[in-house]
Amino acid sequence: MTNVFTLLMTPLLLGLFMFSTAVTDQLGLPYDVASKLHNDSQSINSTASDWGHIVHEYAAAVLYPNSTNDIATLLQFANNGSTTFGIAARGQGHSARGQAMAKDGIVINMTTLNNMGSRIVVSQSGEYADVGGEQLWIDVLRATVDQGLSPVSWTDYLYLSVGGTLSNAGISGQAFRYGPQITNVYELDVVTGKGDVITCSSKQTSELFYSALGGLGQVGIITRARIALQPAPNRAIWIRLFYSDFSAFSKDQELLIASKGKQGSIGFDYVEGFVLMPQGPVDLSFYPVADQPRITALLEQYGILYTIEIAKYYDDKAAKTIAKVVEILLMQFSYIPGFIFQQDVSYIDFLNRVHTEEEFLRTLGLWEIAHPWLNLFVPKSRIADFDSGVFKGILLKQKVPAGLVIVYPMNRNKWDDKMTAVIPEEDVFYVVALLHSSGLEEWQLFDEVNAQILQFCNDTGIEIMQYLPHYEKQQDWIDHFGSKWQTFQEMKVKYDPNKILAPGQRVFDDL
Numbered sequence: 001m002t003n004v005f006t007l008l009m010t011p012l013l014l015g016l017f018m019f020s021t022a023v024t025d026q027l028g029l030p031y032d033v034a035s036k037l038h039n040d041s042q043s044i045n046s047t048a049s050d051w052g053h054i055v056h057e058y059a060a061a062v063l064y065p066n067s068t069n070d071i072a073t074l075l076q077f078a079n080n081g082s083t084t085f086g087i088a089a090r091g092q093g094h095s096a097r098g099q100a101m102a103k104d105g106i107v108i109n110m111t112t113l114n115n116m117g118s119r120i121v122v123s124q125s126g127e128y129a130d131v132g133g134e135q136l137w138i139d140v141l142r143a144t145v146d147q148g149l150s151p152v153s154w155t156d157y158l159y160l161s162v163g164g165t166l167s168n169a170g171i172s173g174q175a176f177r178y179g180p181q182i183t184n185v186y187e188l189d190v191v192t193g194k195g196d197v198i199t200c201s202s203k204q205t206s207e208l209f210y211s212a213l214g215g216l217g218q219v220g221i222i223t224r225a226r227i228a229l230q231p232a233p234n235r236a237i238w239i240r241l242f243y244s245d246f247s248a249f250s251k252d253q254e255l256l257i258a259s260k261g262k263q264g265s266i267g268f269d270y271v272e273g274f275v276l277m278p279q280g281p282v283d284l285s286f287y288p289v290a291d292q293p294r295i296t297a298l299l300e301q302y303g304i305l306y307t308i309e310i311a312k313y314y315d316d317k318a319a320k321t322i323a324k325v326v327e328i329l330l331m332q333f334s335y336i337p338g339f340i341f342q343q344d345v346s347y348i349d350f351l352n353r354v355h356t357e358e359e360f361l362r363t364l365g366l367w368e369i370a371h372p373w374l375n376l377f378v379p380k381s382r383i384a385d386f387d388s389g390v391f392k393g394i395l396l397k398q399k400v401p402a403g404l405v406i407v408y409p410m411n412r413n414k415w416d417d418k419m420t421a422v423i424p425e426e427d428v429f430y431v432v433a434l435l436h437s438s439g440l441e442e443w444q445l446f447d448e449v450n451a452q453i454l455q456f457c458n459d460t461g462i463e464i465m466q467y468l469p470h471y472e473k474q475q476d477w478i479d480h481f482g483s484k485w486q487t488f489q490e491m492k493v494k495y496d497p498n499k500i501l502a503p504g505q506r507v508f509d510d511l
Helices: 021-027 041-046 068-080 110-116 137-145 162-166 206-212 246-257 289-302 322-330 347-351 353-363 380-397 443-460 474-495
Strands: 011-014 017-020 061-063 087-090 106-109 120-122 128-132 185-192 197-201 220-228 235-243 270-276 305-314 340-346 374-379 404-411 428-435
Touching: 041 061, 061 068, 068 087, 068 106, 068 185, 068 197, 068 220, 106 110, 110 128, 120 137, 128 137, 137 162, 137 347, 162 220, 185 206, 197 206, 197 220, 206 220, 206 474, 235 246, 235 322, 235 347, 246 270, 246 305, 246 380, 246 404, 246 428, 289 305, 305 322, 340 347, 347 353, 374 380, 374 443, 380 404, 380 428, 380 443
Parallel strands: 061 106, 087 106
Antiparallel strands: 011 017, 120 128, 128 220, 185 197, 185 220, 235 305, 235 340, 270 305, 270 404, 374 428, 404 428
C-alpha cells in the first residue's frame, strides 16, 4: 500500500491549518472534500496517540468531515486513484494499541460530524433512537432520558463513540441480561471500504450488518445506528458485597445472572465484580470513610478479596418498596457478614460513575498515562483455575501492581453468533479485564506480565479469547476468529477489497 505522505509535502497555509493542493491534483478529490484535509502539526499530533499511550504513529493528513458524503467521497477516491493509502475512523481514540491510527495514511476525525446538527433522534414510538456513529454514549443517555427512555446495554465508561463500541461489542454489567450493545441495534448506516453508503439490518443487506457489528472497522465505518430503547428508571441502588473465597464469589455471581430461579427478570439489573490485592492501588472511595480501615484490615487478613458490584434500578412508583425488594434478593448470597455497602443514586450518576473517577485522576495527572490493558473472555469451567494461576499466582505472588481488575460472568445466549465478535463456546463465560496503568516508560513491564498470563492459559489449556484484541501475526487473527474467519475474510474482500480501512488493527496485513 503506497503512503500518501509524499502528496502532502507542499502545504499551503490556510488560517490555522495547512492544506495541500497536491491532494486535489493527484488524488482527484473534489475541493470541498480536499479542503477538509489538514496536515498541520496540531492535526497530525492529535491522532498520533490514543488512550493506550503505547503506540505512536503519524498519519499524513486528517479529514474533518461535515457529512457522511465527505467520508464516502474520500473512500471512493482512495479506491479509484492511482495511489492507495490506509484510512482509519477515529472517534474518541480510546483504543489501547493504535487501532484507530493510519500510519502515512488519513485519519477521519469523526467528531466533526456533529456539525450536521442533531444526530440523536428518538422515534415517536419510543422504541429506538437513530444515533450518529460519532455520538458519545453519555450524550445518548442524556438525550433519551430527557424523554423518559434509555438504551438497555452500556459500557462502563460513557465517553466513547457509538460507532467505536459497536465495532467491538460494547460490554458492561447489563450484558448478562440484555446482551452486548451490538445485539441491541436494529439498523446501521455503513460507509464501506469502497465508499458505498449502505443502510443495513438483519433483514436488509444482513451480511454487512452482521459483519460490521463487532467487525473492528474492517468492512465499513458506522455512521448511524438505530439503538433499542426501553422506559428509563429514575434511580439505582448500587451495592458492593465482599468475599474472601473465590468459589463463593463466583457461585453468587453465576446465581445473579441465572435466567431462572429467584432472580429471574425481577433480579438485579447490573452485575460486575472486582479483585482486590494488597499491592494495590486499592480504591476505597465508594465506601464510608469510617469503614475504610475495616476493609483495609480485611484485605490484610486474607491477602486477596473479591467484590461483587450489583445495581437494582427503580422508578418513583417503586420508591417505597425498593429497600424491601433488595433485602429479599440479597438473602441468598454468601458474602462476608457486615461487609455490604450501598448507595442510592440517580440512574444517570450510576451509569456515568467512571467519569467521576476520571475527573479525580485528571487532577492527579493519572489519566493521560500508559494503559497496557489485557481483556479476556474465560470459560466458566476454567475460571477457578484462572483465579489460582493468575490472581493468586502471577499477580499476587509476583506483587504486580494490580490496578483495576474486573471479573464478571455473562450468558452466551444473549449474544448473536451471526455477528463478527467471538466469544467462548460455553453457556457462561467470564469477562476478566486487567486494566493496568503505568508511567509512559514502564508499560513494557506490564506487557511482560500479560505475556505470562497468556502463556499460562496456553500451557494449562484454558481456552481464553481476547476482547479488544491486538495481534502482530496473521495466524493469531485466524485463530482468534476461528470458524468465523473465512466469512470475515470474504466480507473484507467484498466490502473493502483494497484493504484500506482500519489499518491500525492489522487484521489483514499479510493477505
